[in-house]
Amino acid sequence: MLLDHDKFIGLLVENSGIEKEKIEKNLADLISDIKATLAKEGTYEIDGFGVFNKLGNNILFMPSEELETEINYKYVGMEPIELPNEASEETAADTSEKNPIQEVLVEEEPKEDSFEDPFAEALDEGKEEDNENQTEAPLVNEAEIEAAVEEEIENETVEDIFNELSDEQEKTEPVDEVPSNESDEEQEDAPGPDEWGIDAHKQEHQESAFAGLLGSTEAENAEEGVIPETDEIEESTADNEDLDFSALENTTDDEDFDDPFASLEDEAEENDESDDEDFVPVVTNVPSDQTETKEEPEEKQEMEEEKPEKEKKSKSRNHRARQQGSPVFLYMILALVVLAGTGYILAYFGIVNIEGITPSKYNPQVAQNTAPAQVQTTPPAQDPTQQTDENTDVPDQTNSENTEDQAIETSNPPTPTPRPEELPEMLNDPVNNSETPSSNERPLRADEKSPGEGGIISPVNIQDNSEPYGLTGTATQQGNNGYTIVLYTLSRKQGADAQFEKLSKDGYRVLIKEKSSSKYGVLYQVSIGQFKSLVDAAIAAERADPEILGNYIITKI
Amino acid sequence: MTKDFLKAFGLTIRDQIIMKNSVEIKGLGTFKAEHTSQEQTKKADGTTVMHPPKDSIEFKADLEG
Numbered sequence: 305m306l307l308d309h310d311k312f313i314g315l316l317v318e319n320s321g322i323e324k325e326k327i328e329k330n331l332a333d334l335i336s337d338i339k340a341t342l343a344k345e346g347t348y349e350i351d352g353f354g355v356f357n358k359l360g361n362n363i364l365f366m367p368s369e370e371l372e373t374e375i376n377y378k379y380v381g382m383e384p385i386e387l388p389n390e391a392s393e394e395t396a397a398d399t400s401e402k403n404p405i406q407e408v409l410v411e412e413e414p415k416e417d418s419f420e421d422p423f424a425e426a427l428d429e430g431k432e433e434d435n436e437n438q439t440e441a442p443l444v445n446e447a448e449i450e451a452a453v454e455e456e457i458e459n460e461t462v463e464d465i466f467n468e469l470s471d472e473q474e475k476t477e478p479v480d481e482v483p484s485n486e487s488d489e490e491q492e493d494a495p496g497p498d499e500w501g502i503d504a505h506k507q508e509h510q511e512s513a514f515a516g517l518l519g520s521t522e523a524e525n526a527e528e529g530v531i532p533e534t535d536e537i538e539e540s541t542a543d544n545e546d547l548d549f550s551a552l553e554n555t556t557d558d559e560d561f562d563d564p565f566a567s568l569e570d571e572a573e574e575n576d577e578s579d580d581e582d583f584v585p586v587v588t589n590v591p592s593d594q595t596e597t598k599e600e601p602e603e604k605q606e607m608e609e610e611k612p613e614k615e616k617k618s619k620s621r622n623h624r625a626r627q628q629g630s631p632v633f634l635y636m637i638l639a640l641v642v643l644a645g646t647g648y649i650l651a652y653f654g655i656v657n658i659e660g661i662t663p664s665k666y667n668p669q670v671a672q673n674t675a676p677a678q679v680q681t682t683p684p685a686q687d688p689t690q691q692t693d694e695n696t697d698v699p700d701q702t703n704s705e706n707t708e709d710q711a712i713e714t715s716n717p718p719t720p721t722p723r724p725e726e727l728p729e730m731l732n733d734p735v736n737n738s739e740t741p742s743s744n745e746r747p748l749r750a751d752e753k754s755p756g757e758g759g760i761i762s763p764v765n766i767q768d769n770s771e772p773y774g775l776t777g778t779a780t781q782q783g784n785n786g787y788t789i790v791l792y793t794l795s796r797k798q799g800a801d802a803q804f805e806k807l808s809k810d811g812y813r814v815l816i817k818e819k820s821s822s823k824y825g826v827l828y829q830v831s832i833g834q835f836k837s838l839v840d841a842a843i844a845a846e847r848a849d850p851e852i853l854g855n856y857i858i859t860k861i
Numbered sequence: 862m863t864k865d866f867l868k869a870f871g872l873t874i875r876d877q878i879i880m881k882n883s884v885e886i887k888g889l890g891t892f893k894a895e896h897t898s899q900e901q902t903k904k905a906d907g908t909t910v911m912h913p914p915k916d917s918i919e920f921k922a923d924l925e926g
Contacts, residue, residue, distance in 0.1 A: 305880075305881070305882045305883070306882065306883045306884075306885060306891075307877055307882055307883065307884045307885060308885050309885055309886060309887045312873065312884055312885070312886060315873045315877075316866070316869050316870065316873055319869045319872055319873050320865055320866060320868075320869030322863075322865065322866060322869070326866075327866065330862045330863065330866040331866075331870075331886070332888075333862045334862055334866075334867075334870070335886070335888045335889045337862070338889065339888075350867060350870075350871065351867070352868070352871055353867075353870070353871035353874070354918070356920075362922055363890065363920070363922035364920070365890075365892070365918065365920030367917070367918045371871065371875055371918070372917070372918075374875055374879070375875065375878055375879055375894075375916045375917070375918065376915055376916050377879075379913055379914055379915060379916070382913030382914070383913065384910050384911065384912045384913065385910065385911045386908050386909070386910050386911075387901065387908075387909045387910070387911050
């Protein structure tokens with residue numbers, strides 16, 4: 305729209321509020337002033353508006369920065385931008401006219417790259433190279449384009465081939481099923497950006513998401529004959545499946561194929577054969593080993609793969625040797641167990657004397673020191689009437705009472721064995737000399753009245769000329785400060801007297817000592833011999849008749 | 862010629878130029894709005910620069926006046 309002079313004056317009147325005459329006058333003054341100044345100085349400046357410059361007969365106007373900024377207010381903030389190469393290529397491709405020769409050149413170069421390196425598109429470097437190739441393509445100078453035109457005219461092959469292939473594609477495959485990277489066709493068929501939805505955009509990316517990794521799309525591959533069509537692929541896969549099965553069947557019979565389980569099967573067969581040959585009725589670890597080999601074939605496989613075959617053979621031989629040797633080992637163990645059991649049984653029943661196993665009743669040494677209980681309880685037969693009373697009424701209190709009252713003294717004293725040098729001296733000793741009782745002496749009778757000093761009941765017919773110490777003879781008052789061999793502890797005085805008479809009749813020096821017990825009342829202890837020391841008593845006990853002694857104790861009188 | 866007149870003179874021409882109108886002043890010339898759309902230029906180093914659009918005032922003097 306053009307504002308003429310009158311309208312401009314009307315706008316000045318409206319904007320300034322000044323009268324129209326004054327506006328017209330000021331405007332005329334301004335124009336004359338500008339012209340005069342330009343004629344004189346060549347430059348006239350209006351503050352906030354611009355500068356008029358005279359250039360020959362023409363006048364140039366240069367707006368001030370303020371005016372220029374106000375005019376371009378809607379473009380404020382838009383600065384010149386250095387664009388990346390891709391954007392410049394797209395814009396250049398859009399703006400430039402489509403040249404079929406350039407398209408051919410652009411299409412050929414990436415294909416050559418894809419032939420050289422099928423994974424180039426998966427890498428960033430490959431993309432950069434492609435971009436560089438695409439940017440260089442439109443910048444080909446005219447001489448190169450002409451040379452390409454000449455080559456195209458001479459050969460007339462490239463486009464014909466592509467056209468033929470594209471025609472074949474259209475015949476064989478619908479366009480929608482097979483996406484192609486042919487940019488021209490796709491851009492024509494694909495909807496515009498306004499029509500694209502989010503899903504459509506995603507699908508388009510998803511379709512070509514793995515195209516770079518595959519190197520080229522199916523369409524390109526179909527054109528190039530690299531990848532057959534889908535029907536052909538299905539047929540070929542079916543054929544491949546048949547081939548795979550046949551190959552597997554063949555590999556089982558093939559000797560060149562290293563079957564990891566072949567060695568195990570051979571070993572199993574060998575083991576079966578060896579088992580058949582060497583039949584062992586004893587249960588061994590052989591089955592467990594075989595099951596382990598079956599359950600863990602992978603571990604053995606790894607072990608066998610690591611070791612050479614020689615080690616395998618040696619290992620299998622050792623395994624067989626172990627299998628063959630294990631029954632012998634078990635036989636040996638069983639034989640040892642049987643022998644040990646037999647020995648234990650023999651020792652237990654006393655057939656063989658083994659210390660710690662053979663019971664004491666079968667031990668002859670122990671048997672010598674321990675008399676049967678009958679000997680303790682049943683005094684020698686003297687008077688049948690008295691014996692029955694004693695056996696029924698008097699319990700065997702020998703061990704119990706002695707342990708209560710005379711624990712220290714009645715503890716089993718050591719029985720020192722006399723040395724060979726001492727034996728003759730002991731034989732010459734008056735104690736030893738008086739061992740053999742004289743059967744001609746008349747039997748002694750215990751005092752029936754009351755015990756004497758210390759509860760000792762002295763015999764009635766005591767001999768004055770007897771020795772003070774000794775196993776035989778008659779007890780003396782002097783010998784009461786020594787030791788004696790206790791044979792019985794009886795609860796009835798009559799039993800003690802009977803033992804006294806019997807032992808006295810055999811010639812032994814017999815003592816009856818009356819003892820009081822809180823549990824059993826008065827007990828009568830029957831002992832033989834009077835000895836000066838404990839050693840003399842022990843020696844005498846060893847030499848005495850064991851049938852008479854029985855379980856004895858040596859104690860102080 | 863007062864300052865108010867000069868101020869009104871500049872504002873009126875500016876407003877008309879912004880509205881893409883041309884202003885004709887007899888004896889002086891015609892102020893015309895000129896629009897320059899965005900454009901790309903390629904530098905010598907190969908880089909491409911995108912220039913924003915721009916409006917400018919183009920003055921054509923009245924030589925007869």
